[in-house]
Amino acid sequence: MSQPYTPTPRTRVVREAERAVYDREAAYRILDEGFLCHVGFVTDGQPFVIPTSYGRKDASLYIHGSAASRMLRQMKDGVPICVTVTLLDGLVLARSIFNHSMNYRSVVILGKATLVDDPKEKLEALRLLSEHILPGRWSDSRQPNERELKATSVLRLPIEEFSAKVRQGPVVDDEEDYSFPTWAGVVPLEVKTGEPIDDARLLPGQSVPAYARHYSRGK
Amino acid sequence: MSQPYTPTPRTRVVREAERAVYDREAAYRILDEGFLCHVGFVTDGQPFVIPTSYGRKDASLYIHGSAASRMLRQMKDGVPICVTVTLLDGLVLARSIFNHSMNYRSVVILGKATLVDDPKEKLEALRLLSEHILPGRWSDSRQPNERELKATSVLRLPIEEFSAKVRQGPVVDDEEDYSFPTWAGVVPLEVKTGEPIDDARLLPGQSVPAYARHYSRGK
Numbered sequence A, B: 001m002s003q004p005y006t007p008t009p010r011t012r013v014v015r016e017a018e019r020a021v022y023d024r025e026a027a028y029r030i031l032d033e034g035f036l037c038h039v040g041f042v043t044d045g046q047p048f049v050i051p052t053s054y055g056r057k058d059a060s061l062y063i064h065g066s067a068a069s070r071m072l073r074q075m076k077d078g079v080p081i082c083v084t085v086t087l088l089d090g091l092v093l094a095r096s097i098f099n100h101s102m103n104y105r106s107v108v109i110l111g112k113a114t115l116v117d118d119p120k121e122k123l124e125a126l127r128l129l130s131e132h133i134l135p136g137r138w139s140d141s142r143q144p145n146e147r148e149l150k151a152t153s154v155l156r157l158p159i160e161e162f163s164a165k166v167r168q169g170p171v172v173d174d175e176e177d178y179s180f181p182t183w184a185g186v187v188p189l190e191v192k193t194g195e196p197i198d199d200a201r202l203l204p205g206q207s208v209p210a211y212a213r214h215y216s217r218g219k
Helices: A024-033 A070-075 A119-133 A146-151 A175-179 B024-033 B070-075 B119-133 B146-151 B175-179
Strands: A036-043 A046-053 A055-057 A060-066 A080-093 A101-112 A152-158 A161-167 A185-193 B036-043 B046-053 B055-057 B060-066 B080-093 B101-112 B152-158 B161-167 B185-193
Touching: A024 A055, A024 A080, A024 A101, A024 A161, A036 A060, A036 A070, A036 B036, A036 B046, A036 B080, A046 A060, A046 A070, A046 A119, A046 B036, A046 B101, A055 A119, A060 A070, A060 A119, A070 A152, A080 B036, A101 A152, A101 B046, A119 A146, A119 A152, A146 A152, B024 B055, B024 B080, B024 B101, B024 B161, B036 B060, B036 B070, B046 B060, B046 B070, B046 B119, B055 B119, B060 B070, B060 B119, B070 B152, B101 B152, B119 B146, B119 B152, B146 B152
Parallel strands: A046 B080, A080 B046
Antiparallel strands: A036 A046, A036 A080, A055 A060, A060 A152, A080 A101, A080 A185, A101 A161, A185 B185, B036 B046, B036 B080, B055 B060, B060 B152, B080 B101, B080 B185, B101 B161
16 A cells, blocks of 8 residues: 655755655555666765665665765765666657657655664665575575675665656647657567576576566566 | 876876776767766766767867756856766676776866857857767758757866776686686677668668768767
8 A cells, every 4th residue: 555755855856746755655666676777976066976775665765885885875874865766667759849758757855864883774675785686596596695795785765755657658749749750659668578698607507597587677 | 109197196096096098089989989977067066967869079078958958057157067978898707706807998077168159160069969979970960950950958078187097808706716617708888879860851872881880979
């Protein structure tokens, strides 16, 4: 069941407000279909935007990285960050250049991240991250050891202040343009999986698991 | 021919420095294959990361949007921004959880954007943007009129301070993990085009143009 959510002045969608979605469950569906986010943080007044993967559990978004990375070192100090996830669904070819658009779904989360210190929660967050990207893989892999856990930082961002924006469906042209003689319509775009490529040093008898062969991001 | 490029301390890649690419032509190839960027800007100390499309000509990146948008209004004042383009090429399934990775190509550009004021340059930038996303579409569309041009802002970001990061190829596991009994390899990911969808109000005789039917982002 969807929980009500009221945007703040910072997350209220200003442009194309009819595309705004302030529904927590709708935002979760977008976050759960994607696994690549773009994280924004500020250093000496300069914003940086870095791509990274993420996982989600309830109202927590987890990201991870090397404990030595610029991004992680900056963010664990509780500075304001922004995490944006964008799913691109299609090109919208209108009759007028002006009404060309894209079909997409995006979520923008503002907040401060905190370092996940507790070893049990950290391991669980890494499992969530792994299972978010590729369900089934975690238990097929060699588990993290002490050294690896130490070299990895995990951050938790509460999904509290956020907005989602969605543009779906057909072309919308100005009424007078419908007589303009050109093709109009939507070119759908989708992320597709190719044939998995065996590693050159596979042990005998190891074949592609189902979760890799039939990988797709659910719609 | 590739131009030499020396990163600044802000764009020198710190983590996984072997993945860094400081080659202008390599960065251009990534920028030219993508068309969705994530723009970071700062308002009252809070970073925002917004997805938008872009075009490129030589060392200029163009973005556009409603003259009334929060993002465009902020950025045209010459504040520092960051534009990041990420192409996701695959999931890299190592034997250890720790060595799981992704194949990707990304470019990060730092700088200040300026408003494109000159009407001729503005129209040309809009054409570049359109042709960058969908070559051939511009001349098949109803051209922008005065009102539409007025409602649209175009910004130019010089591609001066930038870095690119590329991870390609197979799994790299720790030597002692090659005996761990699991499948390992790469699951390729690619953006694919679906069958174009005709608009419901097409004029008789309008069929899907080749640039929409055979759309793909060149590799």
